[in-house]
Amino acid sequence: MNIDELKKVRRDLHRIPEIGFQEYKTQKYLLEFLSKLPQTHLQIETWKTGIFVRVEGTKGEKTIGYRADIDGLPIKEDTDLPFLSQHIGQMHACGHDFHMTIALALVQKLVFDRPDNHVLIIFQPAEEGPGGALPMLQSDTMKKWWPDVIFAMHIAPELPVGTVSSKEGLLFANTSELFVDWKGKGGHAAYPHQTKDMIVAASSFVVELQQIVSRMIDPLDSAVISIGKITGGFVQNVIAENARLEGTIRTLSADTMDSIKDKIEKLVQAMEIRFDCVGSIDYGSNYYQVWNNGEYINQFEQQMNQANIVYKQADQAMTGEDFGYMVKEIPGFMFWLGVDSPYGLHHAKINPNEDALIVGLKAAERMIRYINV
């Protein structure tokens, strides 16, 4: 695909974002694209809303895995792009439209100019939640086509086009979702003493929560607790009987994650006593950290230098990625692809520079053809 074809595919996909495990139109689009390629050395198997694509290598000694995530986010797009999301309230605000486009272009290149090794391209649903990587990893198709090495990319709005970035060891954090439901007693807004106000309980809890990271975690360690959504109540003059908080916890180690969860549980108990209410915690989905293999990061840096793509040393980030489960089981790595957008990941105005599609394709293809397994 040339840049115009890459842009077209990216824009088609950008128009139809779908959240985790509902990527039906996305899967259909991907399958239609793949069905138009010569099928002789191509094997395609669907898994839920995801797809496994295997390109048979000419020598076939090893299998190189490459993973692209395919889901969008429940965000209302706030751009004036002509290819704006057609699904109101859903958006590719994390670059998965880029990731898929590059993966499709990669398959196309590889079927016309086959590599020595086999290649397994994984179109994975539900990266933003509840997580498709772990169940895909455990699937029969994955076991049958198990790769010897695996890698993936993620767009980086803060990096210029022409740049990639990564590091050995920990790249992305351990994550856990956090949902807390509060149940008290509703009533008339003028008679608060007859109620158990869950707006006040939930608000106090959010404020107290901030002190776990700032006062109870070693400042030389790092952690994040963010609440992204609060719901509760029905109308301005009725005290809310229920409230719900939705957030996420990020840590650099599994031990710190356990310690934070323990502190959150104690805080909920304390709030139950203070507000005479019931708090219930659900940790939703948890992602294992992304740990990059040092040997492959060295190779990646060398290959990028030879391809005239600028390689920068990355810092570890508090983003999460269920790709962490894949590199836990299979040696590999993840890297950032510079897309130069003033708005960051998960922002309703993010608009990555499409020139980066060529760079991402070149970087991925180079690794697939030249990685030394």
Ligand SMILES: CC(=O)N[C@@H](CCC[C@H](N)C(=O)O)C(=O)O
């Ligand atoms: C790359 C990226 O932005 N990933 C997401 C993963 C979210 C996992 C889960 N829903 C959670 O919030 O813990 C991220 O927000 O980092």
